Amino acid sequence: MEIRLSSVLLAAALLSGCGWFHRGEKAKTEVVAEEPQGEPSIIEPQVNRRAVKTPKIKAKDFELGGYFGALSIQDFGTNPIYGVRAAYHVSEDIFLEAFLARSKAGTTSLEDVFPAITVVSDSGRRLTYYDLDVGYNVLPGEIFLGRGHAFNSALYVTVGMGDVKFADKDRFALNFGMGERLLITDWLAMHLDVRDHVFETDLTGRTKNVHNIEATLGLTFFY
């Protein structure tokens, strides 16, 4: 018994001496110090601490999609329009939205009556716009279809501004809109929108504000 005790003491002294020489390796000395006072363990447990990784929650606040419909360009008739839209939902009420779309204007009634006259060149009839909007969900709710189906929906209003390029000229434009978002699933939405793009032009003689109303149908995905 005595021999064993002295050998333990000797070992401890030796180890602490080693510790003195390896002062830099702090961790090692600590391990020795933590050993139980009785018998020194021969097998060191090699248990790796399991790294518990909690899965991240995906945020689906972005909405991306496209739309098509009809745009009435004042004095130039009603024409098809198609575009893309991206939205970011800030809260359950507010969202920010960006649009990019193009259309092609028809002819004015003046050009129809007098075919020799051209108000806008052929390349100038191309209309493109971008818009930056802020939207507010005024009437969130549900739409019921038959007995067994309920779809989340929201009636929203938007206001914003952007650039309308028409007749080879960039113009500052304001837009006001109203739309209905119907969520077919929680990640797929259908949109019905009516928006008015207002800008100043002098294409038909005098300078005036023109209202260009569009009605569109869109499909978006939530990311």
Added chain:
Amino acid sequence: MRPLLALLLLQAFSVTLVHAKEQLLEVVVAEPYLEMRSGPGRGYPVVYVVGRDEVVTVLYSRTEWYKVRAPRGQEGWSRRSDLALTKLVSGEPAPIPPYPDFATHRWEIGAGYGVFNHQNLVTTWGDFGLTDSLDVEFVLQQALGTIDNRYIASLGMRHTFIPEWRWFSPTAGIGFGEQYIDDKVPPKPLQTSNQLAYVSVGARGFITRRFMWRADWRKYVVFTNQNQNEEPEEWKFGLAVFF
């Protein structure tokens, strides 16, 4: 060609399959119950209630709401503040991220309206906070006038005085940039692109969680190759969100 296409499709499909198997967060209800609503909004009705000690799976989030799945498969939307009171299976509090703090936020994106030298201005910006009071701002804007249409890109530093004030904090900034002029009316301008520098003063404030306003006045020096530099002014107002 056709087998290759089929292979590609198969691969894409398998990727989505793997994606679907992605591990989801599971939390234990620690309060007496957890409400699940039919939609991500305060007005939607409560359609299901999960009791204490039951495990719910968190699928994804939308704004302040989280889509969760109850043990028996029912799905619904729970509020962030309710879900934050749940626990992990190990007993630790659930890792529901808190709202980003207005005074210490990192990223910000915004857009707004302004006037640049009597022209209408559409402005967008991205902002990265180095410290609570020092930001790097990158601004892209388009000034639409009757004579010209110009694009301005600028990069600068902005200091926020008293960032902990919620409703109103003054700011000041300095930076440089480049403008590109696309003339609407001939003749062409002498220079279509110029370098520029600016100083700015402004203010910012917070409207709701994650939503803020910014107002800014800038004085530019546009470097030209003529005898005099141009010195246009600009003011703008915009809305931004932060992350």
